[in-house]
Structure formats: structure tokens, C-alpha cells
Amino acid sequence: MEIIKTIxxxxxxxxNGVPVHALRGVSLTVQSGDFLVIAGPSGSGKTTLLNxxxxxxxPSEGKxxxxxNDLSSKSRRELSAFRLNNLGFIFQxxxxxxxxxxxENIEFTMMLMGIPDGERKERSFxxxxxxxxxxxxxxxxxxxxxxQQQRVAVARAIVTNPSIVLADEPTANLDxxxxxxxxxxxxxxxxxxxxxxxxxxxxxxxxxxGRRLLILRDGMVEREETR
Amino acid sequence: MMLLRLAQRNIxxxxxxxxxxxxxxxxxxxxxxxxxxxxxxxxxxxxxxxxGSHIGHLQIHRKGFHDNMVVQNFIPDAGAVDxxxxxxxxxxxxxxxVVLFGLLSSANTSSGISxxxxxxxxxxxxxxxxxxxxxxxYLTGSPNEIVVxxxxxxxxxxxxxxxxxxxxxxxxxxxxxxxxxIVGVFETFSSEFDKVYVYIPLEGAQRLVGLGERISEFxxxxxxxxxxGLAQDALRRILGDSFEVLSFxxxxxxxxVQIDMYQQSMIVFYAIIGIALILGIVNTMLMSVFERIQExxxxxxxxxxxxxxxxxIILEALYLGLIGTAAGFVVGYLxxxxxxxxxxxxxxxxxxxxxxxxxxxxYPVLTTTGIINxxxxxxxxxxxxxxxxxxxxxxxxxxxxxxxx
Numbered sequence: 001m002e003i004i005k006t007i008x009x010x011x012x013x014x015x016n017g018v019p020v021h022a023l024r025g026v027s028l029t030v031q032s033g034d035f036l037v038i039a040g041p042s043g044s045g046k047t048t049l050l051n052x053x054x055x056x057x058x059p060s061e062g063k064x065x066x067x068x069n070d071l072s073s074k075s076r077r078e079l080s081a082f083r084l085n086n087l088g089f090i091f092q093x094x095x096x097x098x099x100x101x102x103x104e105n106i107e108f109t110m111m112l113m114g115i116p117d118g119e120r121k122e123r124s125f126x127x128x129x130x131x132x133x134x135x136x137x138x139x140x141x142x143x144x145x146x147x148q149q150q151r152v153a154v155a156r157a158i159v160t161n162p163s164i165v166l167a168d169e170p171t172a173n174l175d176x177x178x179x180x181x182x183x184x185x186x187x188x189x190x191x192x193x194x195x196x197x198x199x200x201x202x203x204x205x206x207x208x209x210g211r212r213l214l215i216l217r218d219g220m221v222e223r224e225e226t227r
Numbered sequence: 228m229m230l231l232r233l234a235q236r237n238i239x240x241x242x243x244x245x246x247x248x249x250x251x252x253x254x255x256x257x258x259x260x261x262x263x264x265x266x267x268x269x270x271x272x273x274x275x276x277x278x279g280s281h282i283g284h285l286q287i288h289r290k291g292f293h294d295n296m297v298v299q300n301f302i303p304d305a306g307a308v309d310x311x312x313x314x315x316x317x318x319x320x321x322x323x324x325v326v327l328f329g330l331l332s333s334a335n336t337s338s339g340i341s342x343x344x345x346x347x348x349x350x351x352x353x354x355x356x357x358x359x360x361x362x363x364x365y366l367t368g369s370p371n372e373i374v375v376x377x378x379x380x381x382x383x384x385x386x387x388x389x390x391x392x393x394x395x396x397x398x399x400x401x402x403x404x405x406x407x408x409i410v411g412v413f414e415t416f417s418s419e420f421d422k423v424y425v426y427i428p429l430e431g432a433q434r435l436v437g438l439g440e441r442i443s444e445f446x447x448x449x450x451x452x453x454x455x456g457l458a459q460d461a462l463r464r465i466l467g468d469s470f471e472v473l474s475f476x477x478x479x480x481x482x483x484v485q486i487d488m489y490q491q492s493m494i495v496f497y498a499i500i501g502i503a504l505i506l507g508i509v510n511t512m513l514m515s516v517f518e519r520i521q522e523x524x525x526x527x528x529x530x531x532x533x534x535x536x537x538x539x540i541i542l543e544a545l546y547l548g549l550i551g552t553a554a555g556f557v558v559g560y561l562x563x564x565x566x567x568x569x570x571x572x573x574x575x576x577x578x579x580x581x582x583x584x585x586x587x588x589x590y591p592v593l594t595t596t597g598i599i600n601x602x603x604x605x606x607x608x609x610x611x612x613x614x615x616x617x618x619x620x621x622x623x624x625x626x627x628x629x630x631x632x
Contacts, residue, residue, distance in 0.1 A: 097525070
């Protein structure tokens with residue numbers, strides 16, 4: 001089932017008045033349950049494409065449709081609700097909320113969704129056990145290693161059962177063993193929960209794991225392959 | 228709940244900065260409490276001094292006396308007023324008076340005065356003249372005794388035991404005069420009062436102007452200042468249109484102007500404190516917002532709405548304001564308590580204060596309004612101070628915020 005469709009996406013930034021063309025007409029279709037990696041060299045536009053798909057940024061031209069609905073017609077409030085209810089984000093720098101414990105970080109999005117306290121705690125604890133981080137419940141981000149923080153970030157991203165998880169360079173700050181474990185986890189979540197994963201990465205082990213691969217160069221699709 | 232927890236924890240990220248804000252708020256609150264209680268103490272003392280020295284809570288005259296204080300405007304039926312006052316439960320004491328204007332002469336010079344003929348025993352329950360005697364004694368009722376203010380005594384060059392001559396217009400339009408012997412000298416809160424007012428027994432005043440047994444004024448004290456309005460209304464109903472029943476506010480409207488000036492100056496004071504606080508909070512919260520822009524981006528990305536981010540920043544400022552307010556209130560109250568008991572001796576400014584009518588020792592008074600101003604106004608200002616940084620935060624695009632370095 002088609003979940004995301006981008007049509008001729010163009011994104012142009014202005015750097016001191018000089019136009020920088022990050023995307024030059026990218027069309028992409030993502031099916032539910034995909035494990036898609038957007039790869040390419042630095043400056044190829046992979047993070048820009050991920051941000052547009054995640055409704056964190058607005059395209060200069062073209063459109064992004066989710067379940068057939070054009071996101072460009074939505075207000076900031078609607079986009080905020082859309083991200084809350086449909087997307088999970090994993091960032092390169094983990095970006096956990098520093099003043100909250102691991103458990104609270106995971107609970108945070110469920111709290112925004114209005115899920116009752118008991119259910120929040122139960123779901124958070126279950127996913128933490130599932131990801132092997134149950135002992136980190138009361139730890140704050142500055143008390144955890146990079147790998148532990150990224151596992152908490154994964155837990156935060158998937159605990160609400162989103163339709164899509166967008167992961168921007170999720171292994172970039174991790175050693176290869178930790179990165180591999182994390183990818184195992186995400187593959188398992190993809191299989192078991194049918195969560196669609198879209199990665200932006202130039203890490204070979206991420207590219208290797210992708211069941212679909214989209215290679216960008218200079219803001220355009222250079223190659224697309226399904227494995 | 229999570230937002231409250233977040234806001235609470237966020238303010239302790241930079242402890243030094245938060246403490247600076249809290250201390251600023253606390254100092255502001257303490258200063259506000261002390262200034263407000265001192266001002267209210269002065270206001271109440273002006274009221275109490277005016278009421279206690281001469282005015283009383285209420286006065287009853289013949290209709291028109293207050294505008295034209297001539298001896299001919301005596302009360303035609305004092306018995307009716309006596310009966311009305313005896314039947315009104317909120318009246319705690321009253322005294323009959325004859326109020327005259329005239330001249331008091333010594334061997335050397337003379338001075339324009341207000342002569343108040345009083346019933347010494349009854350007057351004692353209304354005013355503080357007896358307690359204000361600084362040399363000699365109070366009136367005993369002998370018709371030719373007089374007590375004068377110390378400033379007037381100085382001006383006339385007279386002292387205890389000296390004779391003075393009082394002159395005033397009589398009921399039949401002539402000038403009446405009589406000799407009085409000074410038995411006491413008083414000193415009140417007001418130098419002006421001490422220059423102008425003299426007290427003689429009621430009988431002496433009646434004889435001076437040929438009033439017989441008639442009087443011109445009833446001075447009344449109610450059980451409580453708050454019951455004055457009710458008592459005034461009740462007496463007006465009972466006595467009808469031929470009498471004027473005036474409260475201390477009707478009698479000394481200038482006090483209201485003074486109080487109004489005080490309150491205006493307090494508004495200016497609050498505004499200065501408020502602006503300083505708002506600028507401090509704006510600065511602190513802006514720094515706090517700029518330090519966390521990337522985090523706001525992540526919060527937006529995971530679905531926290533702009534409204535909630537806005538609320539979170541406001542809550543952070545409110546927390547700082549409330550902690551500072553609580554600390555400032557405790558400190559201010561602990562300073563206020565001994566000052567309210569022992570007073571603040573401002574005798575160094577005694578002349579200025581006396582002409583102002585407050586007395587030299589001020590007893591601060593903490594009022595409900597003062598508490599409300601301190602507890603609500605200042606935290607409200609901290610919230611106002613956080614509005615601009617909060618608006619700044621929510622205007623960010625999520626991606627701009629996430630990429631912010």
C-alpha cells in the first residue's frame with residue numbers, strides 16, 4: 001500500500017542570497033512496510049528529502065502526499081498533529097530531552113497523544129525491555145552512552161506505533177558494532193510491527209541492510225533499486 | 228503534567244542564572260512589601276491622627292454649617308440628635324461641641340484660631356487631646372481654662388498659667404471676649420494643628436459668644452472605621468434633611484487627595500519594579516530560548532504543538548516568578564513584623580512628617596491589597612516578561628530549529 005508519494009520535489013535554499021538547489025525534482029513512492037535507505041554523498045539532498053517527507057520543512061516546488069493527502073495544504077498545527085500521530089524521528093545526534101529520564105523521554109510523545117499514565121508506563125517499560133534498555137529507566141541522557149541514547153531514541157520513535165519512522169544518519173555517531181545492533185533492532189521492528197523505515201545515510205552497513213535503495217546525487221535521483 | 232515537569236526541570240539547567248532571576252524577583256517583592264506597608268501605615272496614621280485629634284468618625288451639624296461655620300448656625304434641637312445617637316448601636320461615643328473662629332491675644336501679640344468648646348470627659352473618648360498634653364494638664368470643666376498647641380504658645384510667647392484673651396463673633400453679631408488661663412499645652416502629629424486649635428470647656432465657649440446652652444457640633448466615634456458608612460446612612464435617615472451628617476471623608480477631602488497621591492506614587496513604584504523585572508526576565512528567557520533552539524526543533528518534530536511550547540516557556544518564567552515571590556514575601560514579612568510592632572522612627576524628618584500629618588514613628592500596615600499586589604502582580608510581570616521569548620521560540624520552523632548551531 002502506497003503511504004508516501006513525493007511529486008517533483010524541489011527545494012532551493014538561499015545562502016547569503018545565493019540560491020542552493022538541494023533537490024531538483026525528486027519523485028518517490030514509499031510503500032507501507034518499506035525499509036528504505038536514501039543514500040548519496042554529502043550535499044546530495046538526502047537529509048533535505050527526509051525533512052520534507054517528515055513535514056519538518058516545506059518544498060519550494062512539488063508536493064508530498066501522505067495516504068493521498070497533500071501535506072502542503074496543512075497548517076503548522078495540523079502538521080504538528082500529523083507528525084505526532086504518524087511519524088517517529090531518529091536523529092543523528094539522538095536529541096533526547098536532556099532534563100527527562102529515559103523512561104520520560106519515551107513517554108513524552110504518548111503523553112502528547114493523551115495516552116493514560118498507566119498505559120504509557122506499561123508500553124514504555126515493555127519497549128525498553130524489548131530493546132534491552134530496561135535498566136536505563138531512571139537515567140538521564142548525560143548518564144548514558146551514545147548507543148544507549150540512540151536505543152532510547154528508537155524506543156521513543158516507535159513506542160506510539162507510527163506509520164513511518166524517519167531516521168537521519170542514525171548510526172553516524174556510533175561504533176560499527178553498536179550500529180549493527182541498532183539496525184538489527186530496527187529490522188526487527190519493521191518485521192514484527194510492520195513499521196515503515198526511511199533512512200538517510202551514507203553508512204555502508206545501513207545501505208547494505210536497506211531492502212530498497214534510493215541513491216541521490218546533486219539533488220536528483222541517480223538510481224533506485226529494490227532488493 | 229509532563230509540561231509542568233519539563234518547565235520545572237528546565238529552570239534548574241542553569242542554576243546561577245535562575246538564582247539571579249529569583250533573587251531579583253525576591254528583592255522586588257521585599258521592596259514592594261516594605262514600601263507598600265510603609266505607605267499604608269502612613270495613610271492609616273494620617274486617618275487615625277485626623278480622626279483621633281479632632282474630626283472623629285462622624286460629625287453632625289445643622290444643615291449648611293460645614294460650608295458656613297458661623298455661630299448662628301447652631302444645632303436647633305440637640306436633644307433629637309442625642310436620642311438618635313443613643314439609639315444607634317454602632318455609635319461607641321459622642322461629644323457635644325461649640326466650634327468658633329476668633330483671635331487669641333497675649334500681652335505681646337495675637338493669632339487667628341479655631342476655638343473648640345468641648346465637654347472634657349466625653350471628648351476624651353473621641354479625641355486624643357488629653358493624651359497629647361505635653362505640659363500642664365487637661366481641662367477640668369472650669370469655664371475659663373484653655374489648652375493650646377505648643378506652636379501657638381510659642382507664637383504668642385505664653386506658657387502655663389498665663390492669661391490670654393479670646394475674641395469671637397457673638398450670636399447677636401457683636402464681638403465677644405473673655406479671659407482664659409492656660410492650663411495645658413499639647414503637641415499633636417501636626418504642626419499646623421498645634422498652631423491653630425485651642426480647646427476650652429463647652430460652657431466657656433457658650434458664654435463667649437452668647438449661645439446659652441446651644442451647641443454647633445456633635446463629634447462621633449463608631450465602633451469601627453468600617454461601620455462609619457452604615458452609621459452615617461442610619462443617622463441621615465433618622466435625623467432628616469435639617470441636619471448634615473458628615474463622615475471623616477466628607478470633612479477632610481484633602482486626605483483623599485493625599486491618599487490618591489500615595490497610590491499614584493505606588494503605581495509608579497510598581498511600574499519601575501515591574502519594568503526592571505520584565506527586562507530581566509526577557510533577557511534570561513531569551514538566553515534560555517536561544518540555548519535550546521535545537522531542542523525546540525526536536526520537540527516540534529515529535530509533535531509538541533507551538534501552543535504547548537509557548538506554555539512551557541511561560542511556565543518556566545512563572546516558576547521563577549513564584550519561587551522569587553515566595554522567597555521575597557517571606558523575607559519581606561519577616562522584616563515587616565518587627566517594624567509593625569515597634570514602628571520606624573523617622574524623627575530625623577519630623578518637621579516634614581508633622582506638616583504631612585503622620586507623626587514621627589510610622590507603623591507599617593500590611594493590607595489585603597498589598598498582599599495581592601505582591602503575590603499576583605509580580606509573578607504576572609514575570610509572565611509578561613516571558614511573552615516575547617516565547618513568541619520568538621514558536622516562530623521557528625522545526626527544521627531551522629533542529630539545524631540551529
